[in-house]
Amino acid sequence: MSLVTRWLAIIMIGCAGAAAPAQASEGSEASELEAGFAAYVEQIKQEALAAGYKEETLATAFENVTFYQRSVKADRNQPEFKLTLDTYLPRAVPEWKAKKAVEMYQQHRELLEKIGKEYGVQPRFIVALWGIETNFGAFTGGMDVISALTTMAYEGRREEFFKKELWHALTIVEEGHIPIEQMKGSWAGAMGQAQFMPSSFMAYAVDYDGDGRKDIWGSQGDVFASAANYLKSVGWRDDVTWGRQVQLPPGFDGAQASLTIKKPLAEWQALGVRSYDGTDLPKRDDIVASIVIPDDQEGRVFLAYSNYDALMRWNRSHYFVAAVGYLSDRIRFPRSE
Known part of the structure; x- marks a missing residue:
C-alpha cells in the first residue's frame, strides 16, 4: 500500500x-x-x-x-517538547511520587537488593525507572x-x-x-511495567522467577531483573551515580556542552564548573563526564556521568534522564516529614 x-x-x-x-x-x-x-x-x-x-x-x-x-x-504531539525542564520535573516527579518511591523501595527491598547485586545496578535506579515509566506498575498502557x-x-x-x-x-x-x-x-x-519495546524485550527481558515466561507485565522479579539487565548491557556502573546538577562559570563556552565531549572531573573543575551548592567537584580520577544543558544556561545544568549515557539508551530524552536521576536521588536521600 x-x-x-x-x-x-x-x-x-x-x-x-x-x-x-x-x-x-x-x-x-x-x-x-x-x-x-x-x-x-x-x-x-x-x-x-x-x-x-x-x-x-x-x-x-x-x-x-x-x-x-x-x-x-x-x-505527532509529544508534550515534552513544549516544556522546560523546570516545568517538566514537578510533573514527572511530584512529591507524592517521591514518597511512594521510597515506600516501594522498602516494600521490595530484599528482591531489589538481590537483583541489584547480581546485575551490578543500584536498586534505587530500578525503582526510579519503574516509577517514571509506569507509576510503579499502575499505568502500563x-x-x-x-x-x-x-x-x-x-x-x-x-x-x-x-x-x-x-x-x-x-x-x-x-x-x-x-x-x-x-x-x-x-x-x-x-x-509492561518496564515499558520495553518488543525489540528490547527480546534482547533484555529476563525470566527471573523461572516460570518459563519473561513476564514484564505481572512478575515483579522479571520486571526488576529485566530493567537491571538492560542497564548492565548498556554499560551501567554501580560505583558511580547518574550525574549531578552543577553551576557553570561566567562566559562558559556552550559548545563544550555535549555528550560527545567527555573530560575528567579535574578538568571541569579547572574550567570553573562547580557543584550546584558551589563546592568543588568530587575528586575522582576514574570518572569522565559531560556537560548537559537541556534548555539553556539560565536553566538546570548537569554534569553527566557514564550512567547518564546508559539512561539515554533507555530513552533518548534529557528530560527523561533528569527525572529518573532526580527520583533516584530522592530515594537515596529521602526527606523527613
Missing part, C-alpha cells in the same frame, strides 16, 4: 469525529478507512507468514486488530500492542521501524510469554 493511500486513510479518521452533513458520508468515510487498514493488515499477515510465523499465531494476534487514531495523534504497532507501521513515516517491532511482538506471542489478550502497552507499543 502506498504512503499516499495511508495518509488519505489517516486524514479520514481525523475527520470521523467531526459532524458530517449526512449519515451516508460518515459511513462512506468509515468504510474507506476500514478497507485501507484492513488491506494493510492482510499484507502484513502475508509477510509474516512468509517470514515463518505460524498461521495460528497470526490468526490470534490479528483477530481483533484495530486502527488507533490515538497512536498517530500522540506520535491499555492499548493492544499488535494494533498499536500495526497502526504506526500503516501510518508510514517509520514503517520499517514499527514493522520490525511488530515481528518481535509476534515472536513474543509465539513463544508464549504473554497471552495475546493481556499484551497491552502504550500507544507506540511499549509494554
Whole structure:
C-alpha cells in the first residue's frame, strides 16, 4: 500500500469525529478507512507468514486488530517538547511520587537488593525507572500492542521501524510469554511495567522467577531483573551515580556542552564548573563526564556521568534522564516529614 493511500486513510479518521452533513458520508468515510487498514493488515499477515510465523499465531494476534487514531495523534504531539525542564520535573516527579518511591523501595527491598547485586545496578535506579515509566506498575498502557504497532507501521513515516517491532511482538506471542489478550502497552507499543519495546524485550527481558515466561507485565522479579539487565548491557556502573546538577562559570563556552565531549572531573573543575551548592567537584580520577544543558544556561545544568549515557539508551530524552536521576536521588536521600 502506498504512503499516499495511508495518509488519505489517516486524514479520514481525523475527520470521523467531526459532524458530517449526512449519515451516508460518515459511513462512506468509515468504510474507506476500514478497507485501507484492513488491506494493510492482510499484507502484513502475508509477510509474516512468509517470514515463518505460524498461521495460528497470526490468526490470534490479528483477530481483533484495530486502527488507533490515538497512536498517530500522540506520535505527532509529544508534550515534552513544549516544556522546560523546570516545568517538566514537578510533573514527572511530584512529591507524592517521591514518597511512594521510597515506600516501594522498602516494600521490595530484599528482591531489589538481590537483583541489584547480581546485575551490578543500584536498586534505587530500578525503582526510579519503574516509577517514571509506569507509576510503579499502575499505568502500563491499555492499548493492544499488535494494533498499536500495526497502526504506526500503516501510518508510514517509520514503517520499517514499527514493522520490525511488530515481528518481535509476534515472536513474543509465539513463544508464549504473554497471552495475546493481556499484551497491552502504550500507544507506540511499549509494554509492561518496564515499558520495553518488543525489540528490547527480546534482547533484555529476563525470566527471573523461572516460570518459563519473561513476564514484564505481572512478575515483579522479571520486571526488576529485566530493567537491571538492560542497564548492565548498556554499560551501567554501580560505583558511580547518574550525574549531578552543577553551576557553570561566567562566559562558559556552550559548545563544550555535549555528550560527545567527555573530560575528567579535574578538568571541569579547572574550567570553573562547580557543584550546584558551589563546592568543588568530587575528586575522582576514574570518572569522565559531560556537560548537559537541556534548555539553556539560565536553566538546570548537569554534569553527566557514564550512567547518564546508559539512561539515554533507555530513552533518548534529557528530560527523561533528569527525572529518573532526580527520583533516584530522592530515594537515596529521602526527606523527613
